[in-house]
Amino acid sequence: MSSKMYITTPIYYVNDVPHIGHAYTTIIADTVARYARLRGMDTFFLTGTDEHGQKIEQSAKAKGKTPQEYADEISRKFKELWDSFEISYDKFIRTTDKEHIEGVQKAFEIMYERGDIYKGTYEGHYCISCEAFFPESQLVDGEFCPDCGKETVIVKEESYFFRLSKYQEKLLDWYKSEEECILPKSKKNEVIKFVEGGLNDLSITRTSFDWGVKLPKSLNDPKHVMYVWLDALLNYITALGYGTDEKLMRYWPADFHLVGKDILRFHAVYWPAFLMSLGLPLPKHIAAHGWWTRDGEKMSKSKGNVVDPKIVADAYGLDNFRYFLLREVPFGQDGDFSQRALIDRINSDLSNDLGNLLNRIIGMSGKYFDHKISGTNVRKYHAREIKKTESIINGLEEYMFDMRLHKYLEELWKILGIANKSIDTYAPWSKMKEGKEDEAMATIALVANILAKTALMLHPVMPKTTLKIAQALGFEIENKNFEKFILQNELLPDFTIKSIPPLFPKIEKPLLEEKKRETTPKKAPKEEGIITIDDFFKVSLKIGTVIEAEEVPKSKKLLKLRVDLGEERPRQIIAGIKEFYSPEDLIGKQVCVVANLKPAKLMGLLSEGMILAARDENGLSLLMPETTKKPGTPVK
Missing domain, CATH: 1.10.730.10 (Isoleucyl-tRNA Synthetase; Domain 1)
Structure with missing residues (x-):
């Protein structure tokens, strides 16, 4: 058995306060670190916060703060929570730390000198929320992020690239030779499939915003900042002094990188490729856990069902909470909190x-x-x-x-x-x-x-x-x-033996008040696909006349239409029909519109309805009345 243990959590992104998922990852890491120490192993446990990127810059601006002020505030909340939970970390790193920035710049310089970084121009679909580019083949409906579902924007800018494609076969060899490099093993198969699909070189700098690590002075290119994932992943070695004071590098390679399944690709593909470029050993295990739901539902602020780990631990006892999280769900699977x-x-x-x-x-x-x-x-x-x-x-x-x-x-x-x-x-x-x-x-x-x-x-x-x-x-x-x-x-x-008070008094009823959520009365099961006439009449279908049409900039599928439905003003409707109709084809056409659909934003544009169409292997056709009808005529 190895005499040392180096275990890490992800560094948590400071766009929001800690939730149960953060606590779950950190408690797993803390448990393994405590076991290793008890076992007599020389242990180093790292956690911290990831504080750069466009999303942080935007969040700070929305709150009237500088990015540094905003990062300080959220990072402090993470550290205070882990301290109150008595998490036994050895170092809490922040990507705004001077030593981290110097180490990242040193790593960039080495990869550049080795020919693994080159300058070019990038154009692609970028998700600000995920801080990631996606090929069009991975997008939902050609526009939306496959990870978070939010709209992407097409970005074209000068960029430095990392030769990720150069390491495709080396990565596949690593997966093959190290059976447990990715845990659980089911997740490893997903990563292998992704890499076998082909790796493109990775854009690793941005010029469209300023909140990030600047490039090394030797490159003399001050308008660029590093891609947040390059900056963030390098924390695992800069925390050990890489590029500055390297006396703690004896802990490298990491024994366990603990991550959520949503960031496995960054850790199991990009990170080992960066390490190969730097000539450093690869981590022994990258372990990806699942997500938590609440009472069977996905957590979201809008539902008001996000679990605050501090509130739960204070009510039920921290040790009890720790036991529940680790015992309730097999690692790698999603868990449900109730x-x-x-x-x-x-x-x-x-x-x-x-x-x-x-x-x-x-x-x-x-x-x-x-x-x-x-x-x-x-x-x-x-x-x-x-x-x-x-x-x-x-x-x-x-x-x-x-x-x-x-x-x-x-x-x-x-x-x-x-x-x-x-x-x-x-x-x-x-x-x-x-x-x-x-x-x-x-x-x-x-x-x-x-x-x-x-x-x-x-x-x-x-x-x-x-x-x-x-x-x-x-x-x-x-x-x-x-x-x-x-x-x-x-x-x-x-x-x-000494007498002590009972360790676990019985709990008869929930200790925390549950927020009441609006629920619709349960109805008797219906035959699948069958609706009543009342259900149908809830949908307002009307005939509308297209009076204006134009392309949506940067979108390959969307057209912006102004449709007369016989109301005080025309409706703006965003329709994904650009592949089949040009704007000039649609002027004066009559279409069938879902008129009482809740307005939604597509590519930042308000859409106040939906146009009906039929599509098969021969293409797409709009549904139109056989003869001209008055705008606003109901469809029954």
């Missing part, structure tokens, strides 16, 4: 299985042995239980370092099952009545030792709770005891 699910985990797993077990041996040891516990006869009477416990514990580390933390906890709980079953099976109270005090003590001591081992293995997940358990059992949670009780399978020396 107060009911959280309460069930607390009452069942934590209160019944763990907390009640400790209460039982405190009670029995106090009643029968004045709280004194001796393991002298544990192996004599419970060799089978000890062997099963050791077997389960010996398999746990693999789950931790495979990022299967839900399985880690599931297996750990099996030894609590052994302990609870042992009490019921061997019934110390009956042994005491029979005069078999040695056997009664052995069972109580067996459970105490299982609880001690559980506390050590659970400590990275629930650090505060397990310290209380260890205090009751008279030992400390530290590397020395990990080696003694976990690796060498020793038993606790004789000790006096």
